[in-house]
Amino acid sequence: MIITVTGAAGQIGYALLFRIASGAMFGPDIPVSLRLLELPQALDAAEGVAMELDDCAFPLLGDIEITDDADVAFEGANVALLVGSRPRTAGMERGDLLAANGAIFAPQGRAINDNAADDVRVLVVGNPANTNALIASANAPDVPSARFSAMTRLDHNRALAQLSGATGAPVSAISRVTIWGNHSATQYPDLSNARIEGERFEIDRTWVEQDFIPTVAGRGAAIIAARGVSSAASAASAAVDHLRDWVLGTPVGDWTSAAIVSDGSYGVAAGLVSSFPVTSDGGDWQIVEGLEIDEFSRGRIDASVAELAEERAAVEALGLL
Ligand SMILES: NC(=O)c1ccc[n+]([C@@H]2O[C@H](COP(=O)([O-])OP(=O)(O)OC[C@H]3O[C@@H](n4cnc5c(N)ncnc54)[C@H](O)[C@@H]3O)[C@@H](O)[C@H]2O)c1
């Protein structure tokens, strides 16, 4: 399996590469070769990471290639993790960030289109992840859009952890939690269908609305406030979970959350990259259909999807789609 990681010398890269190389992503039987894409000024740091990977003597790890050339990095890639992106800095407006990231994700989409393996699967982690995935997919016309996804698994895992903490139920007993919409503060972490030990349970709506939702949706900012930098190990762990479930399949009776290109399900405008409840049997992600959406959920989903539509309009105006 050839796995390309962009932004490989960054914080998430440093937490992610060792887990991939150890077999945590695809299990103990699948050897992995790594392609690390970095900016020219970070190539030395990426070399250092590769030296440490060598020093782990991972039995599953094949060759490691380090490059600042996207065509080389995505050559033959079966999996592409697009982590490297331009973080927001002081004085930057949302539109500036979208433009800066368009300059990264449009060429990377083209490089994936021209060089990746026929079965490539792409996970966008770099923010704003949903819209970056939209840009990459739009610039890869020969790759089915179903092969592009953006990461909301970290939000999903945060929701599991919060519910576990509030109920005392172990994370392993909780199922059917959903993240809808954008990987941003407007996301909607939804417990309407959640189960503990396979059963529906009584849930305090005040806690959901005033504590659970703001905690999950604001967790990225809370981590930045506490650490001074954004989440890295938990983001890497979520990326491992996302790819494992996509390639090896989700557990029977449960689903996960991933941002994928909407087919119009649940009133989410077709073409937007929005988070949904999804399953996989090892092929494409499938949206879990037929869930009842009450008025509260409808409002929350619509608000986050409206933000996604605004982001799409902004990158469309920049000529990135
Ligand atoms: N979706 C999520 O749940 C989630 C969670 C945490 C972080 N993030 C996002 O992930 C991204 C990476 O976070 P980080 O903490 O690793 O950042 P970081 O700044 O530590 O590392 C980013 C790396 O990307 C590299 N890079 C920048 N542009 C590149 C390009 N065009 N090609 C290749 N490499 C490039 C930089 O040189 C740097 O080494 C950020 O956008 C962050 O906001 C997303």
Ligand SMILES: O=C(O)C[C@H](O)C(=O)O
């Ligand atoms: O919130 C952020 O900016 C960082 C990241 O997307 C996160 O969710 O931790």
